[in-house]
Amino acid sequence: DAKTTQPTSMDCAEGRAANLPCNHSTISGNEYVYWYRQIHSQGPQYIIHGLKNNETNEMASLIITEDRKSSTLILPHATLRDTAVYYCIVRKSGAGSYQLTFGKGTKLSVIP
Amino acid sequence: KAGVTQTPRYLIKTRGQQVTLSCSPISGHRSVSWYQQTPGQGLQFLFEYFSETQRNKGNFPGRFSGRQFSNSRSEMNVSTLELGDSALYLCASSFEAGSTEAFFGQGTRLTVV
Numbered sequence: 666d667a668k669t670t671q672p673t674s675m676d677c678a679e680g681r682a683a684n685l686p687c688n689h690s691t692i693s694g695n696e697y698v699y700w701y702r703q704i705h706s707q708g709p710q711y712i713i714h715g716l717k718n719n720e721t722n723e724m725a726s727l728i729i730t731e732d733r734k735s736s737t738l739i740l741p742h743a744t745l746r747d748t749a750v751y752y753c754i755v756r757k758s759g760a761g762s763y764q765l766t767f768g769k770g771t772k773l774s775v776i777p
Numbered sequence: 778k779a780g781v782t783q784t785p786r787y788l789i790k791t792r793g794q795q796v797t798l799s800c801s802p803i804s805g806h807r808s809v810s811w812y813q814q815t816p817g818q819g820l821q822f823l824f825e826y827f828s829e830t831q832r833n834k835g836n837f838p839g840r841f842s843g844r845q846f847s848n849s850r851s852e853m854n855v856s857t858l859e860l861g862d863s864a865l866y867l868c869a870s871s872f873e874a875g876s877t878e879a880f881f882g883q884g885t886r887l888t889v890v
Contacts, residue, residue, distance in 0.1 A: 708781070708867050708881025709820070752820075762833035763808050763871045763879055767820035 669753045674772040677747075683740040685771050687753030690734040696757050698729060700738045701765070702749040709752065709767075712738065743775045779804065781870050781882035789888045795856040798885045802849050802870030808832075809851040810879065811843060814865040823866075826851050827873070858889045 670688040677683040689698065700712040713720055713727045715736070720727045726739040740747055752770040782801040790796050802809050811823040822835040826845035843853040849870075855862055865886050869879040 703820075706883075708869070708884055710881070711878040714877055762825045762827070763810060763869075763873075763876060764822050764825060764833050764835075765810075765812075765820075765869075765879065766822065767812075769819055 669755055669768050671751075671753050671768060671771045673769065674774070676774050676776055677740075677743045679745060679775050679777050680742055683743040683747065683773060683775070685738040685740075685751050685753075685773065686735065687738070688735045689753070689755050692733050692755055693757075696755045698727065698733075698736050699754040699756055699765070700725070700727065701752045701754065701767075702747075703752070703770070704746075704749040709765075712751075714756075743773075745775050745777065747773065748775045749773060781868055781880050783866075783868050783882035783885050785885060786883065787886045787888075789890060790858050791890055792858055792860060794858050795854060796858060796887060797852050797854045798866055798868075798887070800851045800853075800868030800870075800882060802851070802868075803880055806870040806872050806880075807849055808871045808873055808876070808879075809845055809849065810869045810871075811851070811853050812867040812869065813837070814867060814884070815861075815863070820867070823853065855887075860889050863887060863889045 699714040701709040703709045715727045729736045750770040808827045810825040814820045825833045829845045840856045845851045865884045867884045869881045871879040
C-alpha cells in the first residue's frame with residue numbers, strides 16, 4: 666500500500682471548518698483513500714473513503730485532487746468532540762484481507 | 778446492534794507469562810483483525826482471521842498468535858511476555874475483506890511488569 670504524509674498537528678477554532686491535508690503521491694490506480702480517527706482512549710472510527718471523486722457523508726467531506734496525489738478531509742463545523750488523531754490511509758480495492766496500514770496521523774485540537 | 782467487544786479491558790502481567798485476549802465481533806461479521814498500539818510504533822497490524830483461517834499476518838514474532846472460532850469470536854495469545862509488549866491491543870471486525878468500513882473495539886490495555 667502507498668505511504669501517506671500528514672502534518673503532525675493542527676488547531677481549529679470551534680465552529681470553523683477543519684481542513685486536514687494528506688499527501689499520497691505514490692498512490693496507484695486501484696487504491697482508495699480512507700480516513701479514520703481515534704479519539705483518546707478509544708478504538709479508531711471510520712470517517713469516509715474515496716477513489717477519485719469527491720465524497721460527502723454526515724461526518725465529513727473528502728476532496729481528492731485530480732491527479733490523486735493528495736486529498737483533504739473537511740470537517741465543516743468542528744466541535745470539541747472532533748478533537749482526535751486523524752489517520753489518512755491508502756488501501757487497495759479488492760484486497761484479500763481488510764488490513765489498514767496506519768501512519769502517525771494528524772492530531773487535531775479543536776479550540777473553544 | 779452491539780459493537781465489537783474486547784475483554785478484558787485492562788490486564789497486568791509479569792514478564793515471561795502468557796496472556797490471552799478476546800474479541801467478539803459485530804454479529805454477522807466474519808473478518809477479525811488485531812492491531813497493537815504503542816506510543817513509539819503507533820498502530821501496527823498483527824493479523825487477520827476470516828472464517829477461522831488466518832488470512833494475513835503482520836511483522837511480529839511467533840510469540841504472537843491468534844485463532845478464530847466458528848462463531849467468529851477471536852482470541853489472540855502472547856507467550857513469554859516482554860516489557861515491550863505493553864500496549865493497547867485493538868480488535869476490528871468487518872463483514873468481509875471487501876467491506877468499506879472496519880469497526881474497532883475499545884481495546885485491551887496490557888501492562889507487562
